[in-house]
Amino acid sequence: MTLTPLQQEFVLHFGEMGSRWGINRTVGQIYALLFISSAPLNAETITDALSISRSNTSMGLKELQSWNLVRLKHVPGDRRDYFTTPDDLWEIVRTLVSERKKREIDPTLTKLRELELQGPAGDDYAEARIAELREMIEMMTGFYAEMEKLETERLVKLMTFGSRIAGLIEKTGGMFPTLTKRK
Amino acid sequence: MTLTPLQQEFVLHFGEMGSRWGINRTVGQIYALLFISSAPLNAETITDALSISRSNTSMGLKELQSWNLVRLKHVPGDRRDYFTTPDDLWEIVRTLVSERKKREIDPTLTKLRELELQGPAGDDYAEARIAELREMIEMMTGFYAEMEKLETERLVKLMTFGSRIAGLIEKTGGMFPTLTKRK
DNA sequence: CTTAGATTTCAGAAATTTCTGAAATGACTG
DNA sequence: CAGTCATTTCAGAAATTTCTGAAATCTAAG
Known part of the structure; x- marks a missing residue:
């Protein structure tokens, strides 16, 4: 598959941006490609559209699946796996936010609580600061939990x-x- | 300077988490250290508290300054630079959000508009998808602009x-x- | 059971990022 | 304006991450 110039530029941009997030260039490109493709794509197609190795595609897709960002589809009479992104942008945003929370916020909250439980360490300032940070994160995640329901x-x-x-x-x-x- | 076990663990945690964000371990550690220190610290102190090289500290601080996450202070009679984080957690969060928007969202919005201006590329689906994405980002940044005022x-x-x-x-x-x- | 895709795994290669020590620059002081 | 201390820059070393090709595994069909 050859990309149109529009697709090309879009995909490359998300590759670059990917690095500013936690994800790597290839994963960003794969996602971008799926995002602007009207039909689901299989690994082979992605591999040659992006000129990367088949194994790299496999790992990228695995990564995207672990983020719940792609959906697996099957085409009748074809036993290869096909992938898409959800049509609904809101769904995508929800997934993104919830996964980032899971990976970036939750472990920190856990750690802060753990540190507080270790009891007075004779470092009042650090302790107060940690408590304050924990409270703020709790407030924000509480708010998020409410928003999630809407x-x-x-x-x-x-x-x-x-x-x-x-x-x-x-x-x-x-x-x-x-x-x-x-x- | 030797860190208390509490400080130690806090700093190490933010080092780890740093990698899940876009920032690197050292930068995360420096920030964490400043965050739980009651008084401003100079580069020398940071260097030996974290057991890193002086030049690494310098680069880390530079990075944090470019994010506006750190404040420069001066101690009378001492010509070294001292650094702190703002006391107000809300201020920190505002800075964080605004900087991430600047680096992660704004360039994408610009790129999407640019792609749309390049006119019909005979790829209706991709074009529609890009427009849709641009609209969503505009809505979200619009909302953010309002929140920023509060x-x-x-x-x-x-x-x-x-x-x-x-x-x-x-x-x-x-x-x-x-x-x-x-x- | 065997064969033919399709996908995943994995060890090492390649690329990128981070870190260091040494040198350069800057800036205050006497 | 020389000397001292502080900071920054930078080239290469070290560490980490990403990518590849080959082999292993999996799965459906004959």
Whole structure:
């Protein structure tokens, strides 16, 4: 398969960006290619579209699968595996956020709690700082847990009118007295 | 300077995590060390607390400065540079988010717009996909721009009562008619 | 059971990133 | 403006990550 110039440039860009994230260039390229392909692709096709080795493709796909970022499809009468990305961009974003949280945030939260449990270490400042950090992460993950429950439609509304919401808070003292009275 | 076991473990953890982000181990460790130190530290101190080379410390600090994650202080009568992290965790988070946006999101948005301007490339699916992605990123960065304006206090409220807000949207038809009538 | 894809694994090669020590630069002090 | 201390730069060394080709494994079909 030969890529159109548009595809080519898109794929290369995501390869570059991939490195700024935690993922490597090839994985970024594979993902980008699947993302802009209307039909599922098999490993062979990816391999020659990106001019990489077959084994590299295999590892890249494995990595993407471990992130839940690609879907496996089967074409009747063909026993090769075909891959796609979900059509729904929101689904993709949700997956991305949730996986990054799992890998980047959760282990840290666990570690911080662990450190706190080890009890007073005679280093008040460090202890206070760790507690403070843990509390902030807990607040943010708590918020995230709530957001996670919302359907796409409401999330879009929230984002589209985001800022007004904050102003709105001030006007809801009656509904949520604890909300405006706190602190 | 010798680290307490608590500091040691904290620093090592952030070194590890650093790699899962885009930053390297040493940079993560330097940041972690500054974060849990009550007073500003100079390069020499960091160098021997972490057992790394002086030049590595210099490069790490430079990197952290380019991220705006670290503040330079001066101790009267001492001409060495001293470094700290901001006391306010919210400030740190804001910086982090804004820098990551600048490095990870903005260049992609620019690239996508650029690709769209190159005009019809006879690849309808890819073009549609790119437009869709651009729109989503625009919505999210728009939302972010609004959030950025909020003071900490309101942000905390928003996060603490996050989920209820979404429910609230439904009840504000009178205030924001376009909000509930859309689509 | 055998054969023919298809995919995965893995050890080493290649590429990239990180780290170091030495030298260069900068900047304050007497 | 010479001397001292602090910081930065940089070329090469060391470490790590990524990639490849060959071999191993897996799976469906005959």
